[in-house]
Amino acid sequence: MxxxxxxASKKQMEALxxxxxxxxxxxxxGGAAWWGKxxxxxxxxxxxxxxxPWTRWFFGRKELTNLTxxxxxxxxxxxxxxxxxxxxHGKLDGKNNVIRFQNGSEIYLLDLAxxxxxxxxTRLGSMELTGGFVDESNEIDAQCLTILSTRIGxxxxxxxxxxxxxxxxxxxxxxxxxxxxxxxxxxxTLPEWRKFIPALATDNxxxxxxxxxxxxxxxxxxxxxxxxxxxxxxxxxxxxFRYDEILDLFTANIEFSDTTFLSVDVARLGNDSxxxxxxxxxxxxxxxxxxxxxxxxxxxxxxxLEREYWVMRQNIVVDTxxxxxxxxxxxxxxxxxxxxxTTIKTEQEERFGNLKTQCYFKLREKAExxxxxxxxxxxxxxxxxxxLENIMLxxxxxxxxxxxxxxxxxxxxxxxxxxxADAIMMRMVFTIEKxxxxxxxxxxxxxxxx
Numbered sequence: 001m002x003x004x005x006x007x008a009s010k011k012q013m014e015a016l017x018x019x020x021x022x023x024x025x026x027x028x029x030g031g032a033a034w035w036g037k038x039x040x041x042x043x044x045x046x047x048x049x050x051x052x053p054w055t056r057w058f059f060g061r062k063e064l065t066n067l068t069x070x071x072x073x074x075x076x077x078x079x080x081x082x083x084x085x086x087x088x089h090g091k092l093d094g095k096n097n098v099i100r101f102q103n104g105s106e107i108y109l110l111d112l113a114x115x116x117x118x119x120x121x122t123r124l125g126s127m128e129l130t131g132g133f134v135d136e137s138n139e140i141d142a143q144c145l146t147i148l149s150t151r152i153g154x155x156x157x158x159x160x161x162x163x164x165x166x167x168x169x170x171x172x173x174x175x176x177x178x179x180x181x182x183x184x185x186x187x188x189t190l191p192e193w194r195k196f197i198p199a200l201a202t203d204n205x206x207x208x209x210x211x212x213x214x215x216x217x218x219x220x221x222x223x224x225x226x227x228x229x230x231x232x233x234x235x236x237x238x239x240x241f242r243y244d245e246i247l248d249l250f251t252a253n254i255e256f257s258d259t260t261f262l263s264v265d266v267a268r269l270g271n272d273s274x275x276x277x278x279x280x281x282x283x284x285x286x287x288x289x290x291x292x293x294x295x296x297x298x299x300x301x302x303x304x305l306e307r308e309y310w311v312m313r314q315n316i317v318v319d320t321x322x323x324x325x326x327x328x329x330x331x332x333x334x335x336x337x338x339x340x341x342t343t344i345k346t347e348q349e350e351r352f353g354n355l356k357t358q359c360y361f362k363l364r365e366k367a368e369x370x371x372x373x374x375x376x377x378x379x380x381x382x383x384x385x386x387x388l389e390n391i392m393l394x395x396x397x398x399x400x401x402x403x404x405x406x407x408x409x410x411x412x413x414x415x416x417x418x419x420x421a422d423a424i425m426m427r428m429v430f431t432i433e434k435x436x437x438x439x440x441x442x443x444x445x446x447x448x449x450x
Contacts, residue, residue, distance in 0.1 A: 011199050012040045015167070018195045019044050025163055026149070028181035030138075030170040030231075031199035037169035038074035041133035044167065045107055046075065048131065050088065052162065053103035056155040058132035060148065062139040064097065064111035071135045072109065108132075112140045112148070114412060121147045128154035130162060137168035142176040142415025172231040174389045176415050182231045183382070238393040240360060240404070245367045246388045250381060252370035257281025261315040261430060264302055265423040266324035267293070272416075274298050275423040278309055282366065282431070284374040287420060295323055299330035317426045337426050339407075344432045353394075353403030355429070360391060360404060362428040380420060387421035390414050 011029075018024040029037055045057045059075070061067035079089050090099040090107065097109040108127075112134070121144050129152045137145060145168070153164025170177045185196035261279040267290075274293055278286040290301065306316065313333040320328045320336040328336050339356035352358040366372040376384065390413060394405040411417050 011197055015040050015197050016044065018197075019165055019167060022163060023192055024195050025165055026180075026194045027165065027167045028137075028170070028177060028194070028196045029167065029199060030177060030181060030196070031172065037199070038071050038135055039078060041135060041167050041169055042071065042075040042078050045131075045133050046078070046090075048162075049090070049101055049105040049107055050103065052130070052156065052160050053105060054156055055105045055130040055160070055162075056108070056128065057106070057130055058108040058110050060110040060112045060132060060134045060140075061136055062111075062113045064109060067109055067111070067135065071133075110148075112144050114141050114144065124148055124151055127151045130155040130157055131165045132167075134166065134168045136170055138170035138173045138175060138177045141412040143412055145176070146415065174231070174386070175413050178231055179386055179414065239389065240364055240391040240393060241367065241388050243389060245364065246385050248370055249367055249372055249374045249388075250376070252373045254282055254371055254373050257283070259315070260309045260311045261427060262302060262305055262309075262311050262317070263423050263426040264298075264316070264318045264324070264327065265419050265426065266295070266298060266319055266322070266327050267291070267419070273419045275419040276302065276305060277423040277427060278305060279427055282372045282427075284372075284376070284424065284427070287374075287376050287380050287423070289380065289420070295326035296330070299327045302327070302331060315430065317429055319422065319426060335429060337429060344429070351402060353401055356425070357402060357404045358432065359425045359428040361402070362432055363425050366428070366431070374424065384420045384424070386414060387418035390418070391421065 015027060015029050018027045029040065042059065045059065049055060049057050059067060059071050061071055076089075078084075087102070090101045092099050097111075099107040099109070108129070110124075110132075124144075124147050131152050132148075134140065134145065134148070149164075149166055152166055156162075157164055168177070168181075172178075172182075181190075181194070181196040182198075184190040184194075185198075190196060257280055259281055263277045263279070265275045267274040273289045273291055276288040276290075277284050278288070288301075288305075290298070293301070302316065302318075305311070306313070313331065314335070316331060316334040317337050318324050318328040318331060318334050319339070321339055325336075328334055337355070339354060341355045343350075343352045343355055343358045352361065363372065374381075374384070387410075390410055392405045392410070394403045395401070407417060407422075
C-alpha cells in the first residue's frame with residue numbers, strides 16, 4: 001500500500017479514500033483517457049480479495065473479450081509492477097471466468113453487454129457479491145448497473161463490516177454517467193453515498209508525453225473529451241439534436257398564439273410517467289408529469305385541462321401505442337398517435353421511416369429556426385435536455401430513408417423512458433402539412449365535453 005501511495009496521483013488517492021470510507025457506496029471516476037482508471041480499480045479489488053478471505057468480487061465490462069484485453073491486462077500489469085509473488089496472483093479459471101485465491105476469495109470476470117435473450121439481466125440475479133469494479137461503465141446500459149448494484153453487499157459484508165461499494169470508471173459522454181455523476185457533482189447535488197472524481201490525462205504522473213502531444217493535435221471534440229475530460233462535448237454519431245439547439249428551446253422568442261393544444265404521452269409499465277404538455281401555439285406553457293394513474297384517471301385529467309385551457313378536442317394528440325389507446329377511447333375526436341404508423345403525406349414524407357421519426361425531424365427543424373419555446377421548471381428541463389440529447393438515428397449512414405432507434409434502446413442507455421421528449425415531439429403532428437385527420441375529428445369539435 002505504501003509503495004502505491006507514493007506513486008499514485010492525488011485523484012487516485014481520493015478514489016481510494018472513498019473506497020475505504022463508511023459512507024460512500026458508488027464512486028464515479030471519470031474524464032480523460034490514460035489517467036490510470038483501470039489500474040486503481042484492479043488494485044482495490046485485488047487488495048480486498050486478499051485481505052478478506054472467502055469474499056467475492058468482480059471486474060465488469062461491456063464485453064468479455066474487451067475485459068480480458070484491457071481490464072485483465074491492467075491486473076497483470078499491476079502484479080508485475082509491484083512484484084507480487086506468483087503464488088499470490090490468483091489462479092485464472094478461463095472456463096468459468098473467475099480468478100481464485102488460496103484464501104477462498106474470488107474475482108469474477110463479468111460480461112455486462114446487453115443480450116436480447118436476457119433483456120432483464122437475469123444472469124446476474126443469483127450472484128452474491130461483496131463489491132467490484134466496472135470499467136468503461138459509460139458503455140453499459142443503466143439497467144444493468146442498477147441490477148448489479150443490488151447484487152453487491154451479499155457476501156460476508158456484515159461479517160467484515162464492509163460497505164457494498166462499486167467503482168465505475170468512464171470517459172465523458174451524455175448518458176447515465178452524465179446524469180448520475182457529472183451533472184449532480186457540477187450542481188452540488190450529489191447524494192452523500194455517491195462520489196464523483198473528475199480526472200484529466202495530465203493527472204497521471206506516469207503518462208507518456210507523446211500521448212499528450214498527439215491529443216493536442218487532434219480535432220477539438222477529441223481534445224476536449226480525452227485530454228480535458230469535458231463532459232459537455234460528445235462525438236457520438238447519429239444524434240438528432242445539437243446541444244445548442246436544445247438550449248434554444250427554452251429561450252426562443254416566438255409569435256404569440258391563442259390557439260391551445262395538449263400532447264399526451266401515456267405511461268406504459270413500471271416507472272414510466274404520463275406526461276401532458278399544454279401549448280399555446282408553439283409555446284409549451286406547462287408540463288405535467290404523473291405517476292401511478294389509471295387510464296380512466298389520465299383521461300379525466302386531460303378533460304380537466306381541456307376545459308381549463310379551452311382546448312378543442314381536435315387539438316389533443318394522445319400516444320395510442322399500448323395503454324394510451326384506452327385513454328384515447330375516452331377522448332373521442334383526439335388525434336391517435338401511433339409511433340410506427342406511416343408518415344403524413346408531404347413532399348418529404350418518403351424520407352422518413354415512420355411518423356415518430358417525421359415528427360422528431362419537424363421538432364429539430366423548428367428548434368433550428370427558434371420557432372418552438374418550452375417553459376419548464378429546472379427538474380423537467382434537465383430531464384428533457386438529457387432525453388433530447390439522446391435521440392439517435394438508427395441508420396445514420398442511410399441517406400434515403402431515416403429512422404430513429406426504438407424507445408427500448410434509448411431506455412436501456414439512459415435508464416428511463418423519454419416521456420417528456422415524446423410529449424413535446426407529438427405536438428409537431430399539428431404542424432405538418434396535409435395531416436390526415438380522423439373522420440370523426442370535425443364532428444367532435446361540437447361534442448368536446450361529452
